[in-house]
Amino acid sequence: MASKPKVDTAEDSGSSDETASGSMTLEGLRKYLATKLNFNETEEQPKPKILEDVSVGEIASLIRNKKCTNIITMAGAGISTSAGIPDFRSPGSGLYANLQKYNLPHPQAVFELDFFDENPKPFFALAKELYPGSFKPTICHYFLKILEQKGLLLRHYTQNIDTLERVAGISDEKLVEAHGTFYTGHCLCCRKEYSLSWMKERIFDDKIPICNACPGVVKPDIVFFGENLPDKFYKCMNTDFQECDLLIVMGSSLVVQPFASLVDRVPDNCPRLLINREKVGLCSGIMAMLGMGGGFDFDSPNNTRDVAWLGDCDEGCQLLADKLGWGEELKEMVATEHKRIDDEHKAKSKSTLSVKKQAVDENKTLKNDVKDEKKTSKKDAKDENKTSKKDAKGEKKTPKKDADEPKPTTSK
Numbered sequence: 001m002a003s004k005p006k007v008d009t010a011e012d013s014g015s016s017d018e019t020a021s022g023s024m025t026l027e028g029l030r031k032y033l034a035t036k037l038n039f040n041e042t043e044e045q046p047k048p049k050i051l052e053d054v055s056v057g058e059i060a061s062l063i064r065n066k067k068c069t070n071i072i073t074m075a076g077a078g079i080s081t082s083a084g085i086p087d088f089r090s091p092g093s094g095l096y097a098n099l100q101k102y103n104l105p106h107p108q109a110v111f112e113l114d115f116f117d118e119n120p121k122p123f124f125a126l127a128k129e130l131y132p133g134s135f136k137p138t139i140c141h142y143f144l145k146i147l148e149q150k151g152l153l154l155r156h157y158t159q160n161i162d163t164l165e166r167v168a169g170i171s172d173e174k175l176v177e178a179h180g181t182f183y184t185g186h187c188l189c190c191r192k193e194y195s196l197s198w199m200k201e202r203i204f205d206d207k208i209p210i211c212n213a214c215p216g217v218v219k220p221d222i223v224f225f226g227e228n229l230p231d232k233f234y235k236c237m238n239t240d241f242q243e244c245d246l247l248i249v250m251g252s253s254l255v256v257q258p259f260a261s262l263v264d265r266v267p268d269n270c271p272r273l274l275i276n277r278e279k280v281g282l283c284s285g286i287m288a289m290l291g292m293g294g295g296f297d298f299d300s301p302n303n304t305r306d307v308a309w310l311g312d313c314d315e316g317c318q319l320l321a322d323k324l325g326w327g328e329e330l331k332e333m334v335a336t337e338h339k340r341i342d343d344e345h346k347a348k349s350k351s352t353l354s355v356k357k358q359a360v361d362e363n364k365t366l367k368n369d370v371k372d373e374k375k376t377s378k379k380d381a382k383d384e385n386k387t388s389k390k391d392a393k394g395e396k397k398t399p400k401k402d403a404d405e406p407k408p409t410t411s412k
Contacts, residue, residue: 050269050305054298056316059246059273059307060323063152068246068271070154071147074262078251078276079140079313080162085130102126111224117188120208120217127220128203130162131182136341139314140250141168142333143321148174155240157233159252159259161222163196168337178233178259180222185209189216229258241265247272251313254281264294272296273307275316 051058062068077085102110102122109115110122145168147153157176158165163183165175177183185194192213199220202209209218223229244266254260263272263281274280274296283295296306309316321330 048269048304051271051307054303054305054307056273056307056309056320057323059271060320062246062271063324069152070243071152071246071248072154072157072240072244072266073144073147074157074247074249074252074259075140075144076159076250076252076254079138080135080160080164081251082138082312082314083135083162083164085135085162085164108225111222113224113226116219116224120219124203124208127182128206131200131203135162135164136338137164137168139330139334140317141165141170142337143317143330145169146321146326146330146333154243155236157236157259157262159256161220167341176230176233176236178223178229179256180220180230182220182222185218185220187211187214187216187218190214192218194218237262237265242267244270246270248275249273249281250275250317252276252280263296269305271305271307273309274298275309275311275313275320277312278310279308 102125104110104122110126116123141164144156148170153174155176156165156170156174157178159179161179161181163181166183183196185199190211190213192211199209199218211218241262247263247266247270249263260281279298281295283297297303298306298308318327318330321327
């Protein structure tokens, strides 16, 4: 009688994680797959305990005790929503949900080069709504600024294109705009560079920015789908994350690569804090099952380094600042900076109104001058016409012959 072919089981792999019914437990399956993929050459070592308590308070304690001095922050659209800028993916209110009026084949098409080359109007219509200069930085942005001022910020990586980090005063050295920025633009044909103000003037006049040197369209330096990320992103990424001793992620869905994968580049003993409305970037899939990382591990019983604070990003940053003893400093900075920005906008608006009034007055004066000139011309023409008629009338009159004048005689 032929023998049955041998079937590998968890027991064959050195595991006894099999139920009485013969089905394999998750742990047994994990060990089985690890064996087949040669991941179990050495005994699994217990993970070192990194945080005594996975909480915002424990993170604040590490910073206060100067155990975290190379902090990397990562941010998405969630840190700018309180400024009035919608995020991309929120149902009903996100940018993608509100793009139907542009008759796009699909929402992401507005950020695709092929569609842009064919029809750039929807992008520039959207750009007008999002353009920098119309919004003020949030509590999150100023929290980042305080981190830099205190010498704790190694680098800030942002997915946002709104330039609010720059408005908040974060230095260019500390800033990596992973998905590009409105701050500069380049002609798609000759690559000539243009400034924010040059592009803004044309976009707000509802014109497509055209290069001065060639007929090419000038596109803001925003990374569209399929484009390479800026060189600075890769250069900094390769060195920053191994130096990181605390990673803070704020307001990102962590679904766009390669940005999302950055959370796994920090050392294994580096604490990670997520400040967001929901848990994202979770450890999942086959790699998670094998205990090989691949995201945040909030809900694992063995987690001692990943902290999730769920709620509004501004509230989360203010809470962390309060626990660090920076709460009042942050509030004062926000109030002072917002007042400065408001005053600048008022002064600019007043200047613009003054220029417009001057232009209106000059136009009115010009119209009056033209009107007066026309009146004078009409009067002169009327006087000339009157004189001309008078002269003509005088020429038509002939003198009457004198009655006493002797008649001419003829000789006989």
